[in-house]
Amino acid sequence: MESRERIILALDVADYTKALDIIQKFKEHIEIFKVGAELFTSVGPRIIEKLNSMDKKVFLDLKYHDIPSTVSKSVKVATEMGVYMLDVHTLGGLEMMKEAVRGAVAISLQKNIDRPKILGVTMLTSIDEKCLINELGFGQALKSQVRHLAGLALRAGLDGVVASPQDIETIRSHCGKEFLIITPGIRPSWTSIDDQKRALTPQEALSKGADYLVIGRAILSQPDPLHAFELIVEEMV
């Protein structure tokens, strides 16, 4: 896979027209666009229909975290919409993750369509060790928590995880080389870190073994987003 194909562009806007502008600008360069909570809450499924009609792949990043049957039904709807990837929260537990997989398999067989890749969010990249232990009251260090949750995702039959680039090596050694690792929290040296507390540069994330990099502000908040994208691709080689 070429470096640029490993970039998933986060469509973090709340407006259909703005999202379309970005898609038009990047359609020759980006294969997978991420539709997250902000855009989906604002515009709904039509953004997925639009991307599908342009032969672009969709990562639906709604981080499902609910009781197993609700997650299963939501995943069924997303599968029917033809998304390429979607994510659930590993903290929803083993049964919830298994139900997500069952839901996707059932619809893909019934409709004869591809099953989306299902990823588990381990720990948000905005959560650091201090927050995990002092604020959220977890009893173990961040790395062992992430390792445990990634293992749970593997046991549940998920295709991979969404995790901080700083956790790639831990996850890879625990879950094997076939397990997908998608990393947000990517910051080239020339951008600000914002709310991402466990960020790495694109080059560092790739060399540690990330399969895909989710990038939003490091591209879209720059004065010339296309130039920022090209700079990042150059850095990745």
Ligand code: C5P
């Ligand atoms: O702008 P930035 O590159 O930090 O955006 C990262 C994107 O990845 C956001 O859309 C955010 O919701 C998403 N994400 C994340 N951390 C996770 C999962 C998804 O930052 N663990």
